[in-house]
Amino acid sequence: MVEKIRAWWGGWPLGQLAFLLAVGALGALFIANVLETMARIGILPGFGFLSSSANFEIGESPIAFRAGDTYRRAILAGLLNTLKVSLLGCVLATILGVAVGIAGLSRNLLLSRLVRWFIEITRNTPLLLQLFFWMALAKALPAPRQASALFGSVFLTNRGVYIPSLSLEGGPFGLAAALVLTGLASLAFILVLRAAGRLTRRSGTFAVMLALAAPLAFLVLSGARPAAELPALSGFNIRGGLNLSPEFAALLTGLVVKFAALIAEIVRAGIQSVGTGQWEAARALGLHDGQIIRLVVLPQALRVITPLTTSSYLDLTKDSSLAVAIGFPDLVSIVNTTANTTGQSLEALIILIGAFLTINLALSVLMNVYNNRVALRGSRR
């Protein structure tokens, strides 16, 4: 403790103190000025506006939202939209990125050259430009009234892709409960086995099968039957079924493609950082290329890959805010509208900063936990 304080204090304690005071004074001055300026132009600071009703509609939202609901709910809808696209983006970009990164190291010249071109083009063009490109592609599909159905009920239109949706008639809440319960039960089963050191492929598979079979049995017994809802043209739009909006699709595609290229480069760097001796040794043991990558190289490469990928994930989350340009109602878009209709720009900025800081710090913590695990692997002597 004393050591820490001394280290912090450094060789020039007075200088440190003066610097700290100066920073504090500057901060206080800023805050005082903000308040004074707001008072002068008649803006009441505060977050009270969050409870008043937002009189705008939101195009797509994971939670039900109508004009007249509160700003708090509107911002929550935006936040969920941002989380949805960021989370899916991170997962898909990782899968594509690892595949592309490994393909880039292939001895097949055609494949590795193609990958190189893909990476150079996506890395060296602005993301906004790419979003406009994907958006233009999405909008080049026919309008709903002109669209013909594929396989009877799949519609590819400039309003989005419509596919039949499966829903359950009778006892959907029971299903959710059954899913959660069996999920927890099989997780507990796996953990217990693991603690006892008896987790094998067979017992693990058994747990998963249990998780799948139990809800199905429950459903059949409770009399719920799956029902398909087919999309069909009615009025201006196609209704029914599941709809993937072009804005969401364009944003997700843009983020995935751009960050897959970045992650591919990271994966390449990671793999190349593993000494050739490791490859030779593995080959001498008779492993084939796939096994070498999976069992020998990737575990070591992860030490290099993980921290860099973390920063890609953070960038991806932040870049999802470009959604506002193509019309996807993400957090930034909705907070902007809120600021504009209430005039509480400063509060809106604080909400934005707070939200992104929270998301990104949480992501960092998770990734650091993972990093600590992979960093140890292979370096233990």
Add this chain to the structure above:
Amino acid sequence: MIVHKTLRLAIRSAAAAAFLATTMLSGLAHAGPTLDKINQRGAIKVGVGTTPGFFAPDSNGKWQGFFIDFGRALSIAVFGTPDKVEFTSSSPQQRLPALQSGEFDILLSGVTVTTTRAFKLGFHFGPTVFYDGQGILVRKDLGVTKAADLDGATIGAQSGTTGELNVADFFRKTGKTFTPVTIEDTGQFIDALESGRVDAITQDSSDLVGKRTQLKKPDDYVLLPERLSKEPLAPAIAGGDDRWLELVNWTVNATIQAEEWGITSANVDEFLKSEDPAIQRFLGVDPSFANDIGLDPKWAYTIIKTVGNYGEVFERHLKPLGWERGYNSLWTDGGLLYSPPFR
């Protein structure tokens, strides 16, 4: 074009940050009233939009348009010449914070006068220079003739405008539903209608008439007759500077008053010989009036001579786009334009 958009987006994000920084710093300098700043700088900073007819740079990069002319008139009122004014285009999203932070002295960008903006945002508004209403632009072949036919439609709105709120109000009131698509980028906004991503777009009808000219086949689209709202467009300034507000008020009033008297840029010199004492005061033939209010005696004369009266400004910029005077006629012609007396 794309580079320009990217740049604009970058600037927009920077502006949000700059707003924070400038509100913090503007208190430090304790700058006097806006007019002091303008005189020191030697130019008026005006925030404008980008709708043809209302504000758009011409092929020489010189700003032209209905609102631009009022900016030039202000420059005459302050400096006696129409050129000491800097126009900067600003998106609907960033213009209000930019005005609050002092980036602009005035917004002549088609800002709608609203209660919230006056009370909560602390803006002051000059006289309404254009009486507008929110309209809906649809593709003709949809067969839609009135807004009520749009039940269940997908409608585009530009984010940061009152349009987003009015269309929600309209559909709530009529018990119908719609799906909004809110886009900030103007190019993408127009493209959404053209590509059929949305069935209709909604915006102040002044703006829609301008945007219609930017479509590849303007004749395939029609502006529905309804107006979803009243949109009085007026100059907006930051609160706390009465003299600047009065200067804005009376500059606009001068153009309206001149039209009422029949004074135009062509005949203003003949009016110098008028026997009417009110006109003599107005044109500075009798300099005591202007001197009393602290302006150059020739201020109104120069405005009319250089920019023209309200009717001339309207004819020059909006007639070619097919605008009728309508509500924007003088009160003597059954319109809403009315200047308080110059005395």
